[in-house]
Amino acid sequence: MLQSKLFSKSTREFPKDEESLNAKLLIRAGFIRKISAGVYAYLPLGLRVLQNINNIVREEMNALGAEELLMPALIPKAIWEKSARWDVDIAYKIKDEGSSEYGLGWTHEEVITEIATHNIFSYSDLPRAVYQIQTKFRKEPRAKSGILRGREFTMKDLYSFHVSEGDLDVYYKKVIESYKKIFNRLSLNAKVVEAGGGLFTKNITHEFQVISDSGEDVIYFCDKCNFAQNKEIAKVVAGDNCPSCGKDKIGKTQAIEVANVFRQGTKYSEAFGLNIKDEGGKSSPVWHGSYGIGISRIMGTLVEVYNDARGIIWPEAVAPFRVHLIALGLKNQDKCQEIYNALQEKGIEVLYDERSEVSVGEKFADADLIGIPLRAVVSDKTGDKIEIKHRNSTEVKLVTLSELIKSF
């Protein structure tokens, strides 16, 4: 991509109506644009990051044997009433004259269970797991955390159906392992934390929490073992001995919830009449789990975790491009064009700053702000080599084009 052709422009000024660091940096660097509180457009740079996150999540969901589908946002009142979740504060309602009443989808347990009643009839149809990557709507009273807490946001939600509680438990643990793999691939150090079920379930659930001062959650945890609990349910305080291993004091921190997993049990199956017959013809409700990952929230979390005074530092796996190629001086543009073509031929995604009217200082400031992992500069000083620098390092190095290509 040529930088002069990029739809979004970076800007020096911090947006005045944003409190959160993720929104400030993402808006300045041209990844997102605020449309109203908690509602953002993802500009081409931002959509590239979202799609990279989607691809990783999709690969791991497929590896779990789950099938992708797509459910609607317009969910009729009658469906919400079956599970007694029509009257929740979080749901946007449409009550237009001459229209049916809808609650915009803030989660999809109801819809998927309704669909499952047409596709699951017997124990031989189980287990089944389906997921979607879809837009959710939630009437958030405070929407001041940028894309960490949107009124409209992208979520991956997985739903599983099982013949028994035991089978659900086994799958629940598999999903936790899959989520660990996902956060590992995303370079996010996410703790598995015990929590309550909120509007979802009365069972103990698990959240994936990334330690960050911007987080709205408070967790208690032990550094020596896996013990971690959300403040909502914690029976410890900071400084207690760890009740699990006893080897360390309990710490307390703010954290961002990036995912959660729920054993719903038979609640929704009973509400929608999702029953199966066993081999003897006896009917019983299906066991059900639901598992969410906040896709756009992950993008915001990565910015909160990976940044410095100059801008964003994207991890390799989600960066909008892999190389930021910069031409300094008009007479180096031909050489740069060759490098650009060679990288693209090899399938290495590159943003090429070929702008001639922009100063060296501005080009470097833009590169640091946008945060592509590798900067590659061609100038009068680089001779027949290319000066490379990783965004998260100060070390510069001269390499040949073939060395650069080999490094991927």
Add this chain to the structure above:
Amino acid sequence: MLQSKLFSKSTREFPKDEESLNAKLLIRAGFIRKISAGVYAYLPLGLRVLQNINNIVREEMNALGAEELLMPALIPKAIWEKSARWDVDIAYKIKDEGSSEYGLGWTHEEVITEIATHNIFSYSDLPRAVYQIQTKFRKEPRAKSGILRGREFTMKDLYSFHVSEGDLDVYYKKVIESYKKIFNRLSLNAKVVEAGGGLFTKNITHEFQVISDSGEDVIYFCDKCNFAQNKEIAKVVAGDNCPSCGKDKIGKTQAIEVANVFRQGTKYSEAFGLNIKDEGGKSSPVWHGSYGIGISRIMGTLVEVYNDARGIIWPEAVAPFRVHLIALGLKNQDKCQEIYNALQEKGIEVLYDERSEVSVGEKFADADLIGIPLRAVVSDKTGDKIEIKHRNSTEVKLVTLSELIKSF
């Protein structure tokens, strides 16, 4: 994909609450599920078709030099008011207590023009084109045409910005050529038809119309030349001599509008103050076009056009799988498994009906209903070969595995 593991099941019964052929067939074959009037879930089979359509559209949009982005559905009242489109019947409104007022996005001229004011400042920033594949919401009073007219549906919308009317006109023609290529790849014979602008513009616009009895539009056209007009603006009636070439009588037909293109002129730029400065420093409003393709409507149109009494006949380019492999008889399952593995290794997507409890007749009926282009059967009669049959033909042929693989 193993058919026994497929989330959706096909069913023999026609759904009772559907009038349209596309919904009847798609529900029976397990591609979609109705949630309420005009609102459907896309089950795994259906999402595969949608994603295949998306990929073709995305490739052609990128070839046009347009960049993909993603805009929100929650659009605040203030934005709609700037262009005087808050009070349209088609928009779902959210007027919840304690919430801001939003109109759910039924189109995005307003939002993209607002965003453009932060990214387009001078003639050197032009031309620019961006597109999204996104969910639209429209309060359709009649929602009886299945996925041809949804209250919630997937749309590709492209927006372009230009320095002059002449530049817009040139791009407008390029988009028409791009759309012709898209419909060609989708195996849809779409006529380019002159039309009015509806809620969008007062200029003459063009629609892409596919001839079908299920269409809600009426068009007049000439078979000898490109003359075609929507009834709304037509000054001809059926039987007139063609006013363009004079060589044939004008015909009349029902048709499905699958795409449209609008020269918006400077209407939205003036409403949002999207101005550029020319080289002399003089300010003038940007010229703007918008161009839509109904992604889910295309899926419905394909079903209306390509079907027979036994089910759907998907064109190769959008089919959910390329081969429907069917094992008849338990003792042929090992051989089928080998064929299944070999096809998958070659990247040929295959649905493998390995179900042992299902009769031959049911398997063949399912295959015809689902409509995958090639059926490949292994039975006691096929020896060391595979019996293949195209869905749109009655001819059967015995081929070896390597011949089958080579045919792709």
